[in-house]
Amino acid sequence: MEKIIETLSNLWDQTAFNNLYWGNYVMILVAFVFLYLAIAHDFEPLLLVPIAFGMLLVNIYPDIMKELGEDGAGGGLFRYFYKLDEWSILPSLIFMGVGAMTDFGPLIANPISFLMGAAAQFGIFAAYFLAIALNFTGEEAASISIIGGADGPTSIFLATKLGCTRLLGPIAVAAYSYMSLVPVIQPIVMKALTTDKERKIRMTQLRPVSKIEKILFPIIVTVVVCMILPTTAPLIGMLMLGNLFRESGVVHQLQDTASNALMYIVVILLGTSVGATTSAEAFLNWDTIKIVFLGLVAFAVGTASGVLLGKLMCFLSGGKINPLIGSAGVSAVPMAARVSQKVGSQYDPTNFLLMHAMGPNVAGVIGTAVVAGTFMAIFGIK
Secondary structure, three states: OHHHHHHHHHHHHHOHHHOOOHHHHHHHHHHHHHHHHHHHOOOOHHHHHHHHHHHHHHHHOHHHHOOOOOOOOOOOHHHHHHHHHHOOHHHHHHHHHHHHHOOOHHHHHOOOHHHHHHHOOHHHHHHHHHHHHOOOOHHHHHHHHHHHHOOHHHHHHHHHHOOOHHHHHHHHHHHHHHHHOHHHHHHHHHHHHOOHHHHOOOOOOOOOOOHHHHHHHHHHHHHHHHHHOHHHHHHHHHHHHHHHHHHHOOOHHHHHHHHHHHHHHHHHHHHHHHHOOOOHHHHOOHHHHHHHHHHHHHHHHHHHHHHHHHHHHHHHOOOOOOHHHHHHHOOOOOHHHHHHHHHHHHHOOOOOOHHHHHHHHHHHHHHHHHHHHHHHHHOOOO
16 A cells, blocks of 8 residues: 555656646646637737647646757757757748748839838837836847847847847747737727828839849849848848749749748747747746837837838828838738738728738848847847
C-alpha cells in the first residue's frame, strides 16, 4: 500500500496541475480566446492558431522553452525554433514569401502611393516618443513602436537586433494581434476622419505596368534602399528577391516554393516560437499592458496619418483620390487594402478601390522596414 501511495504521489508531482500557478492558467485562457478568434471569427488564423498553441504549450510545460546548454544542446523544442527568430532567419524568410506573393504593379503605376505609405509610419514615431515618456529605454521604445506598422516579422526582427528579447513575447503578440484586428480597428478611424462624399470618390483605372518595369523595380529598390540603410538588407533584400522570383518569369519553381511550402513552414515555426515566449512570468506584468496600449496608439495614429494625407491629396487633386486608400499605408498586406475596399463598398457597392489601395499597402511594407533600419542605424546596430 505504501508503494502504491508513493507511486501515485510521484505521478502527481509530475503533472502540470502540481507545477503551475494562477498566471499560467490565465495565459491558458488567453490562448483559448486567441484560438476562438482565429477559428470562429477567421481573424488571421494562419498566424493566431500557431501563436495561440505555442502559448498554450509553454504555459502547460514551461520546459518546452528551456534554455540551450553551453554546448548548444539540451534545450526545449521551441527554444530551437526561437533561435531562428533571434538570428533573424524566420522574419527574413517571411519577407521573401511576401515578396513572392505581392504585385508591386499598383505602386509602380501610381508612385504617389509611396507618400501614403510613408505617412502611415508617423504612428511608429508617435509611439516611440510616448514609450520614452513611459520610461522605456530608447531601444525598447523603438522595438515597441514598430508595432504601429502592423508588421509582425519586422517587430520580431527589430526587437532581437536591439537586444530587447525580454519584451519580444508581448511585442510579437501585440503586433500579430493588431494585424488580425485590422478589419475591426481601422474602419472606426477611417469613418471618423472622412465624409460620405469622400468615401464615394471613384478613382481612374491605373495604367498598365510593363514587364520590364516590374523586373527593374525590385532591383532598383534593393540598390537604393540598401545603399542608404545597409541594415535593411535582410528584410528589403529578401522582400525584393521574392518579388524578383515572381516577376522574372523564369524561376516558377522558386516563386512557388517561396510563396507556398516554405512560407507555410516558416509561419508554423515563427508562430509557435512567438507564442512560446508568452509564459506567465514574462507576459503578466505592467510592461505588457503598456506595450499593448502603445501598440494601439501606434496603429491608430498610423492609420489616421495615412487617411489624413489621403484627404490632403484628395483636395490637391481636385477630388480624384479617395482618402480611404491612405489607411492601407500600414503594412498588413493585403488585409489593410481589403479593408479600404470594404469600407468604400459600404457607401458605393460598385466602387473598386482594392488595386488603388494596394499601392500604399506595399509601400507601407517597404516603409516599415526602412524605419526599422533607421532605428538600427540610430543605435549603432550593424
